[in-house]
Amino acid sequence: MELYIHIPFCVKKCLYCDFLSGVFDEKMQRRYVAALCTEIKYMAAKYVGETITTIYVGGGTPSWLHENLMDSIITTIKKNFHVSATAEISVECNPGTLSSEKLNVYRSIGINRLSIGLQSANDDELKELGRIHDYNRFLHTFDLVRKAGFDNVNVDIMTGLPHQTIEKLEHTLNAVTMLRPEHISAYSLIIEEGTPFYDKYKFDAVKQHAGMETEDLPTDEESYRLYKFTMDYLAQKGYKRYEISNYARGGKICKHNVGYWDRVPYIGLGLGAASLCGNYRATNLRDIYKYIEISESIENGQVPSSEFSSPYYETEDEVTRKDAMEEFMFLGLRKIDGVSRASFFNMFGVDIEAIYGPIIKALRNQGFMDAKEGRIFLTDVGIDVSNQVLAQFLFDD
Ligand code: SF4
Incomplete structure (x- = not known):
């Protein structure tokens, strides 16, 4: 069984992002982590006897949390669930949110895989995406990660960006592969409704899907060329593609994601997290205040009544x-x-x-x-x- 933990906090919202995350102060982060630890204990009691093979802390920007908060999350999991001694424990990180002190704490609590959201090595593209970092900041973060001893690191990049050319993509691929991360994820930009990118590019996105000429986004044909170029470039550099958008060298695939594609049961904990257990799937509440309220009631000895099998669920459906x-x-x-x-x-x-x-x-x-x-x-x-x-x-x- 796998565990997914959702941390819904970001330093600033990126312009293309529709993930469940927002900007909250440290006081709110503390309240949320306390609530999350209550949910961890509550759900662990339902899964006594299960062994956790992977833990994936995603978001949001989990690396933005203070190291003491990350420590209490992982420690609470390990105290309450049976976590395999060889479990892969991954944390999503963003450049500029890590320090060597933080990374040392990560190592000491058993985090053994980091996933860094770079997206592009071109500063103009990073600015366009509304990311908080530039390429130099990423380099500094990557250096800290290696110096702290992490030997299982993913770097995320994106294709299909506005005005992205093969040359610009080649620059990103070259910059990333020179660092030799063990894993590279290359996802295509998707223009999601409700984001500033949607307001800016929605007409272009429609034209792109219809195979017409576009103004800012790559045409359908150009997107395909960018995707193919990525695949060939990474293969040449020794990265084996093991999933449509994921590449690894030295066999360092993401075990958590492979489990997901293999339908290994997983428990999602935290705001909006999804679970697949036995013959049902469920999603947690998406309202952070309600989520915290439920945990506070449980801490006070009152489990709120719910039509679902967990008071944290917002939906629960049978999987036929x-x-x-x-x-x-x-x-x-x-x-x-x-x-x-x-x-x-x-x-x-x-x-x-x-x-x-x-x-x-x-x-x-x-x-x-x-x-x-x-x-x-x-x-x-x-x-x-x-x-x-x-x-x-x-x-x-
Ligand atoms: S850092 Fe990630 S989760 Fe946060 S806003 Fe940017 S893309 Fe979304």
Whole structure:
């Protein structure tokens, strides 16, 4: 079983971001972490006997928290859950929010993987995105991280930025690969409703999807070239792509994310966090004041009544067998080595061919899928049109 912990605080909101995060002062951060620790204890009591194999602290900007707050989160988890001695424990960080003191505390409490949000090595692009850092600040942070002894580090970059050219992307890829992080995630910018980027680029985004000429964003064709260039560049530098947007060298894949694509059950703790346990999925409350109120009631010995199995949940839905099969294919085929026939059988007690045989056959005939050594996976051509291909695995009703 995996754990996800959500920290909904950022120094400043980036212009493209629609994640559940905001700017709150330190007093609020302390109240939130106290509430989170109450939820950790409350939920741990429901999962006695389970072993936690990965912990992922995401956000938001978890590295913005004071090190004592991070210490109390991890310590509370370890005291209340059974955490495997070899668990991967990752924390998302942003340049400019780490110090050597903080990193030493991270190491001492068992954090063993960091994910740094760089996005671009070009300062004009960072400014356009509304990030708090410039490239030099990132370099300083990366240096601190290495000096503190972290040997499992991810760097996030973005493609499809406004006015991004192959030359600009090459500059970012070159700057990042020279540092030799163990892992690189390269996601495409998505223009999300409700963000300042949406107001600025919504018409361009529509044109992009329609395959028309754009003004600021790359055209559909240019986006594809940027994506392909990233893939080839990273392969040349020894980074193996193991998922549509994720690359690792030396086998240092993100175990937490692989678990997610393999539908390993996970418990999400903190504001808006999602869980997948047994045959249900749930999401936590998104209102920070309500979230804190629930924890304060529990601390006072009163568990608030709820229609759901946790007072922290805002939604809770049954996952039917069909839903689970769809997810198995949808998520599993994001991995470059695809899904295993044996895992499908173990999970559902039926052969994958009995459910998806005709679809797999048709996709193989079209060159979108292939099979080898008990696994079924998308070909390069299939990955290029993955949205359309994956949609075939949805049931009609
Ligand atoms: S740092 Fe990350 S979570 Fe925070 S606003 Fe920027 S993109 Fe969003």
